[in-house]
Amino acid sequence: MTLRSRDFSDAPVVLEISDLVVRVSDRDLPPVLKGVSFDIRRGETVCLVGESGSGKSVTSLATMGLLPRNALHVEGGRIALNGQNLLDVSSAQMKQRRATDLAMIFQEPMTALNPVLKVGPQITEVLDLHTKLGRAEKKAKVLDIMRQVHLPDVERIYDSFPHQLSGGQRQRIMIAMALILEPALLIADEPTTALDVTTQQQILSLIAEMQQRHGTAVLFITHDMGVVAEIADRVCVMRQGEIVETGPIRQVLETPRHDYASKLLDAVPSLVPRPSRQAPPATPVLAAQNLGKTYRSGSFLGKKTEVRASHGVTFDLSPGRTLGIVGESGSGKTTVARSIMRLIEPTDGRILLDGDDIAHLTSSQMKPKRRKLQVVFQDPYRSLNPRWTIARSLTEGPLNYGVPYDTAIAEAKRLLKIISLPEDALRRYPHQFSGGQRQRIAIARAVMLKPEVLVADEAVSALDVSVQAQVLDLLDELQRQTGIAIIFITHDLRVAAQICDEVLVMQRGAVVEQGSAERVLHDPQHEYTRALIGAAPGRFWDFAARKPLVA
Amino acid sequence: MVIERPAAEKPLSLRLLSQLSPASTGIAPFIATILLLAVILLTVFSPWIATHDPLAMDPLKRLQSASGEHLLGTDAYGRDLFSRMILGGRTSLVIGIAAAATALILGVLIGLIAGYFRTADAIIMRAMDALMAMPSILIAIALVALNGPSIGSVIMAITVPEVPRVVRLVRSVVLTVREEPYVEAALALGSSTPKILFQHLLPNTMAPMIVQGTYIIASAILTEALLSFLGAGISTEIPTWGNIMAEGRQYFRLNPGIILWPGVLLTICVLSINLIGDAARDGLDPRMKKREA
Numbered sequence: 103m104t105l106r107s108r109d110f111s112d113a114p115v116v117l118e119i120s121d122l123v124v125r126v127s128d129r130d131l132p133p134v135l136k137g138v139s140f141d142i143r144r145g146e147t148v149c150l151v152g153e154s155g156s157g158k159s160v161t162s163l164a165t166m167g168l169l170p171r172n173a174l175h176v177e178g179g180r181i182a183l184n185g186q187n188l189l190d191v192s193s194a195q196m197k198q199r200r201a202t203d204l205a206m207i208f209q210e211p212m213t214a215l216n217p218v219l220k221v222g223p224q225i226t227e228v229l230d231l232h233t234k235l236g237r238a239e240k241k242a243k244v245l246d247i248m249r250q251v252h253l254p255d256v257e258r259i260y261d262s263f264p265h266q267l268s269g270g271q272r273q274r275i276m277i278a279m280a281l282i283l284e285p286a287l288l289i290a291d292e293p294t295t296a297l298d299v300t301t302q303q304q305i306l307s308l309i310a311e312m313q314q315r316h317g318t319a320v321l322f323i324t325h326d327m328g329v330v331a332e333i334a335d336r337v338c339v340m341r342q343g344e345i346v347e348t349g350p351i352r353q354v355l356e357t358p359r360h361d362y363a364s365k366l367l368d369a370v371p372s373l374v375p376r377p378s379r380q381a382p383p384a385t386p387v388l389a390a391q392n393l394g395k396t397y398r399s400g401s402f403l404g405k406k407t408e409v410r411a412s413h414g415v416t417f418d419l420s421p422g423r424t425l426g427i428v429g430e431s432g433s434g435k436t437t438v439a440r441s442i443m444r445l446i447e448p449t450d451g452r453i454l455l456d457g458d459d460i461a462h463l464t465s466s467q468m469k470p471k472r473r474k475l476q477v478v479f480q481d482p483y484r485s486l487n488p489r490w491t492i493a494r495s496l497t498e499g500p501l502n503y504g505v506p507y508d509t510a511i512a513e514a515k516r517l518l519k520i521i522s523l524p525e526d527a528l529r530r531y532p533h534q535f536s537g538g539q540r541q542r543i544a545i546a547r548a549v550m551l552k553p554e555v556l557v558a559d560e561a562v563s564a565l566d567v568s569v570q571a572q573v574l575d576l577l578d579e580l581q582r583q584t585g586i587a588i589i590f591i592t593h594d595l596r597v598a599a600q601i602c603d604e605v606l607v608m609q610r611g612a613v614v615e616q617g618s619a620e621r622v623l624h625d626p627q628h629e630y631t632r633a634l635i636g637a638a639p640g641r642f643w644d645f646a647a648r649k650p651l652v653a
Numbered sequence: 654m655v656i657e658r659p660a661a662e663k664p665l666s667l668r669l670l671s672q673l674s675p676a677s678t679g680i681a682p683f684i685a686t687i688l689l690l691a692v693i694l695l696t697v698f699s700p701w702i703a704t705h706d707p708l709a710m711d712p713l714k715r716l717q718s719a720s721g722e723h724l725l726g727t728d729a730y731g732r733d734l735f736s737r738m739i740l741g742g743r744t745s746l747v748i749g750i751a752a753a754a755t756a757l758i759l760g761v762l763i764g765l766i767a768g769y770f771r772t773a774d775a776i777i778m779r780a781m782d783a784l785m786a787m788p789s790i791l792i793a794i795a796l797v798a799l800n801g802p803s804i805g806s807v808i809m810a811i812t813v814p815e816v817p818r819v820v821r822l823v824r825s826v827v828l829t830v831r832e833e834p835y836v837e838a839a840l841a842l843g844s845s846t847p848k849i850l851f852q853h854l855l856p857n858t859m860a861p862m863i864v865q866g867t868y869i870i871a872s873a874i875l876t877e878a879l880l881s882f883l884g885a886g887i888s889t890e891i892p893t894w895g896n897i898m899a900e901g902r903q904y905f906r907l908n909p910g911i912i913l914w915p916g917v918l919l920t921i922c923v924l925s926i927n928l929i930g931d932a933a934r935d936g937l938d939p940r941m942k943k944r945e946a
Contacts, residue, residue, distance in 0.1 A: 443837075443841055445837055445840065445841070465846075469843050472840075472841060472842070472843040473843060475841065476841055476842070477837070477838060477841045479834035479837070479838065480834075481834060484833050484834045484835060485834040485835050485838055486835055487835045487839075487853055489856050498839060498842050498844060499842035499843060502842060502843040502844050502845070502848075503843060544838070547838070547842070548838075548841075551842065551843075
């Protein structure tokens with residue numbers, strides 16, 4: 103797999119956006135889009151890349167004519183589809199053109215589909231609105247497009263409800279719905295962000311295949327450089343409502359001209375594991391032995407069902423080391439984390455913290471142990487109490503253990519320096535901080551108690567790459583200073599490669615592979631690990647080094 | 654980034670205030686607030702506004718219609734209707750507010766426990782279901798009959814049937830919020846159960862409680878009137894809107910004002926409180942906001 107290098111200079115231009123300016127209505131703020139210009143040719147894929155708030159989605163919504171009314175409006179510029187300016191088209195005509203000329207797929211296929219209608223009729227609805235085909239013809243056409251997007255057993259899926267399908271299948275339905283009328287332009291807004299890597303890879307190749315077959319122009323919006331390397335013909339890098347860099351994929355990845363583009367590329371974690379660190383001969387601070395959690399349900403008389411969320415997890419963790427638990431959604435990695443934190447009680451095995459088994463302690467027996475075990479969650483917007491000041495959040499733990507308030511505040515101030523926030527942050531509330539800052543505050547709160555083990559549950563997954571890099575650096579820094587042991591739970595192999603000493607790969611509740619990060623990533627033994635590595639988007643490219651990765 | 658959230662959340666008090674300005678809600682809640690304030694002022698200052706002693710009987714002036722001396726006329730014992738009505742409003746409002754406050758406090762406590770402890774939940778909620786299965790006016794009549802018709806027992810009789818509604822609401826909030834990462838983080842930080850209950854979970858129930866509270870006040874005022882009307886309320890020594898109307902029932906043909914005027918005040922009061930409650934609900938619950946077309 104290499105970068106795409108197709109030439110489209112002869113193909114007709116499908117979408118041409120020039121000097122597009124979008125403003126927030128009735129407020130005097132700088133424009134959201136400050137003169138965006140680019141074009142897409144027939145059969146070409148243009149990627150819009152940028153971090154949150156850069157204006158990627160606003161560009162796509164403006165093109166679809168779906169800007170939230172009364173909130174945003176187009177102030178100037180031109181959006182031409184096959185030569186016709188869409189900004190001059192009436193909203194009734196625009197309605198007609200959506201689906202026939204331009205279509206869109208979204209990030210979350212579950213919410214984009216109507217949960218109470220079967221998916222087949224939902225696709226048929228597009229035909230009802232825009233064609234005058236007979237019943238039988240419509241059904242045949244729907245089944246045909248469902249086959250084209252490689253859905254298995256199309257007759258059965260035609261009569262399924264969205265919740266009966268997997269995330270990948272739902273996204274296939276969305277793609278079928280978008281492409282059934284063969285639009286000239288497909289806008290894909292982060293269509294694979296909510297999917298597991300292996301599913302993501304299938305959807306990306308499906309979009310490429312459908313594009314080839316129908317000659318669709320694709321505007322692909324993503325924050326993931328790996329995905330860009332995988333599918334883009336040309337790239338537009340956006341920042342703060344402007345395109346700061348644009349060019350063929352190879353040129354942008356090899357010789358970016360704008361500082362911001364270089365910075366973005368530098369921040370992409372490499373799939374090459376970092377050099378392994380000397381394992382200290384210390385005794386493990388935390389050990390799991392054959393740890394498992396089985397959920398049992400069913401009534402007294404009724405049939406009992408068992409779900410093994412995780413089983414047979416065994417590892418040792420020494421101070422100053424980082425253990426990565428890697429897996430896709432539903433693999434049981436979060437169950438392991440919650441068992442270790444004793445937010446749930448495991449059903450099998452032992453958890454040894456400093457040699458004591460904590461697997462079945464009651465909550466009062468657990469309290470003195472809790473200060474040694476701390477946790478950082480995925481969603482920085484929900485992990486701090488929105489009604490509490492930062493000072494109150496940071497001192498919550500120490501005050502619970504009888505530390506005097508002055509001592510706790512002094513420690514909080516010291517940690518604020520380490521996480522590079524000003525001291526007056528103490529008086530402020532979580533909503534006054536960005537996602538990355540909040541995540542750093544959550545980390546500071548976790549280390550206020552000077553724990554021995556920190557469990558980071560997808561702690562950087564919700565963050566932009568550049569912010570992600572800062573948070574990973576912070577964890578590294580803390581580990582060097584305090585010798586804390588970290589359990590790092592992630593679905594992202596790139597992140598795991600950068601921070602973990604050892605890696606444990608989980609699938610359907612079981613550990614399928616375990617070993618040093620270097621060994622697992624370079625020489626995966628288990629088929630699933632190989633599939634996971636094979637599906638990592640852009641695995642053939644070393645973004646920071648600006649060159650292909652030689653394995 | 655994947656997750657996008659609306660930015661700043663203003664403090665509850667500010668959101669409530671901005672919600673009640675005519676600019677954001679339209680004119681109805683604004684008028685409702687003014688009317689309600691007028692009624693409250695009228696009743697709070699009733700001892701100074703009243704033109705006569707509300708208990709003084711004057712057999713010579715029974716069932717008079719409105720005149721310069723008696724603004725709204727007199728009742729069957731010659732007592733001044735206007736004075737009785739505004740004093741009675743005071744009792745009615747006090748009963749409504751006290752019943753709502755008691756129902757909220759009890760309901761919040763029971764709801765927190767039911768939402769947080771799974772074993773308690775099963776028992777508490779079945780008891781609440783049982784309470785809700787009985788017609789609330791029958792429970793109220795039974796309770797007044799047991800305890801005698803004092804203000805305290807009327808408040809209690811109105812409170813008890815309202816409690817299950819509050820419990821259900823609080824429990825549902827607790828069930829969602831307890832899964833929030835910041836609650837789990839607090840658990841990991843060694844916070845005690847009361848601390849989690851009262852400092853992390855309780856504040857989240859405040860917004861729906863304010864809304865529910867207004868509805869309970871309105872329905873408590875109505876229930877009090879209904880109890881008095883059915884003869885199960887406070888004796889006429891202490892006038893309330895309910896017992897003034899109950900007494901006026903027999904003399905409806907001679908002086909319809911005895912039922913009409915307290916009824917009008919009662920309606921204004923209940924309607925205003927409900928309108929304000931609706932506005933507060935729309936403002937505090939973003940899901941109820943009208944979607945942009």
